[in-house]
Amino acid sequence: MSAAAPTDKRMTLSQAVAQLRDGMTVGIGGWATRRKPMALVREILRSPLKDLTVVSYGGPDVGLLAAAGKLRKLVFGFVSLDVLPLDMHFRNARQAGAFEVMELDEGLVQLGLRAAAMRVxxxxxxxxxxxxxxxxxxxxxxxxxxxxxxxxxxxxxALKLDAALLHVTESDERGNCTIQSPDPFFDEAMARAADRTFITCERIAPTAKVCDHANARLQPFERSVVTGVIEAPFGAHPTAGVPGYGIDVEHLKEYNAATTPEGWADYRRRFVDLASHDDYIAAAGGRLAIASIAPPVY
Amino acid sequence: MNAPAYTLAELCIAQCAEVWRGEGEVLATGIGLLPRLGAGLAKLTFNPDLLMTDGEAYLLAEPVALGPRGARDARIEGWMPYSRTFDLLWGGRRHALVGPVQVDRYGQMNISVICDYAKPKAAILGARGFPGNSISHANSIFVPNHSPRVFVAGEVDMVCSAGYNPARWPDGKVPESLRIGRVITDLAVLDFGGAAHAPRLLTLHPGVTAAQVQEATGFPLEAPASVPVTPPPSAEQLELIRTRLDPRNLRATVFKGDPPGDHR
Incomplete structure (x- = not known):
């Protein structure tokens, strides 16, 4: 009798988003303009999903979902684009009362996620x-x-999540992953608070390359919390995916200025309603250009 | 000997630095350009034990000059990701100097929304870390535009940062550990050291009158009959600000026209 094969969790962006349902509570990893799972967020914009409750240390992920009318409720401590302090899409929707808010301290968000993770x-x-x-x-x-x-x-x-969406640096096919950027933020808490965790990564690599004795401490959580692994190089763009690429400030400026109905429709046509993530990368300037964006300094 | 000329920004930086005098080995967090320069100045002069972060995830061994630099140019002494920052701040060993959009007579601060909560006239950032900061460690305030729009009558529109209003605390008791340090503005330096933590005028920047400050404040300020003048930055401080901390003179962009610190 041959041994059973380990679970291969590789999937596509659309297969991951197809597992989400209207009205779900979704945690989005990263922090403001850093390591946001933007490829998954754009996939949600292309899907019919609606009425989402989103938990986020917010950046353009929240702005995009707000602009597209996907939010029923936002659980947050802030929404900011860092270098551009205010996200205008979030701001306009918040001022219009377009979604409910559960406004928290940043630390309370963390404690709520940890409570869910600890099942208290x-x-x-x-x-x-x-x-x-x-x-x-x-x-x-x-x-x-x-x-x-x-x-x-x-x-x-407890802030229980139906799903967590995260962007990491590398993963194997089973969800053994590493975050090689300077700050893992609260991605671990989100993964543990969620029933299902979908991770995009810069590249899928063999286990021995992803994880060895030297870098095992860069693993944010064990693979058993991971539901799906999606290879999406530059999947955090226009937010930073250090060490690969920095924050695309010029892109964020263009995004932040696209607030009129025409401007938003144009942004959507050029950067969201595309056939594939590869098409997005091409539209955003191409791999070489994104890889040349320097890491941020504050 | 003539004292060196200095700008209002430089005066404010020196006063921002004072926030960390005698504070010991705490994390100094300066939000905004002048507060950050103030933290660096304090570390380079009277409080070398301060911890500072690079705004990303590392502890700086020494303050870095403002402006562009290579990502690895700064000398670091440790790792300080956000999760560790929360662990540190909940333990209390931090003094932050922050820039709220509204402050009230209780030292309560707002950075979330202006006016109506459901449909705000202006949505700003959200409460960020203010609630946890205020309950955990000392906080001081920098306001570059001293006016009744910032120093509001009544209470701030959304209390993000807790203050000395007994009515907002369980059993009406303000925790003894709550500490709001100084308030540095473009006109004066204040604190909440008056009767029952009443706001109080400490010093007036050169050429500013107490009446002018009161006029620009939406609540009454306690003040002695004669309010001292804010001391000028020393020659050593000016040298450090100009050559070490801000050689590109980004501080000149904070106040319109980069006015002198002493316009008497």
Whole structure:
């Protein structure tokens, strides 16, 4: 009897997005303009998906979904393009009241994800006390410490995700992956908080190349939390995918200026409604041009 | 000997640096150009033990000059990804100097939305880390445009950063650990050291009057009969600012026309 073959989790962008459903809660990894799974976000824009609740340390992922009317609710601490402080698509939709908000402290987002990952209903914290985070989120309760201090604490509820979408550097076919950029952000918390995790990567490589004794610490989580692996080189563009490429500030400026109906339709036609991720890369200037964008300095 | 001439930006940088005097081995986070220069100045002069990040994921061994540089040009002394930053700040060993869009008499700050919450007149960033910062460690404030639009009457539109308003705290008790440091503006230096943490005028920038500051503030300020003048930056500080921290003079872009610090 031959041994069973290990699960090959490779799939396409559209196969991953086909596993999402209207109304789902989706976590999007990265941070603002860094290592966002933008190829997956654009795939969502091309799909009929709607009414999503999105949890994100927000950047152009949130802006694109807001501009395309995909958001029912946003769970967030901020939305920013860093070098361009305000994302105009988020801003316009937020000002129009186009989606519900659960506005949190950045750390509360993390605690909510960790609570979900630990399968507890909440985690206690002082974060949020004394602020409007509690007033604006009547669903967030406080509790009294059962110990001698008797302190009042915020019971940050678990932020359970139906799916997490992440962009990593390398992966093998089974989801053993590494994040080689300087900051892994909270991708691990999202993966553990989610029922299903889909990762795009710069390249799929053999296990021995992805992970050895020297770089095993760059692995954000074990493969058993990974549902699907999609090879999408430059899949974080226009956000940074360091060490491969920096933030495409010129592209972000163009995106951020495309706020009129005509401007947005034009941006969509040129950069979203394309037949493939390869077509996007070509439209965004091509591999060589993107690879030549220097890493950001702050 | 004539004191060297200096700009308002340079005066503010020196005052921003003062935020970290005597603070020990804390993470100094300066949000915005002048606060960041202030943190660098404090580290290069009276508080070499400060920790600073490069804004990405590393701890800087020494402040870097503002402006373009190679990604690996900075000397680093450690790793500080965001998850570690939260671990650090929840432990309290940080003093941030931040730039809110609104501040009220309680030291509460807003960077989220202006006016109505459901359909805001202006959506800005979101609460970011302000709630957790304010409950965890000291925070000071830099305001480049001292006016009643920033220093609002009543409370800020969305309380992102907690302050000294007892009504907002469990059992009406402001935590003793809550600490709002200084407020540095284009007109003056303030703090919340008045009666029951009332806002208070500490120093006036050269040529500015107390009446002028009060006029530009949406709430009453405590002030002594004679308010001291903000001291000028020293020659050593000016040298460090000009040659080491900001040789490209990006600080000149902060205030319209890059005015002098002393316009008496």
């Amino acid at each position: 209903p909440f985690l206690p914290t002082r974060v949020g006390l004394g602020t409007d985070i509690l007033a604006r989120n009547p669903g967030i309760k406080t509790i009294r410490s059962p110990y001698a201090d008797g302190d009042t604490l915020v019971a940050m509820p």
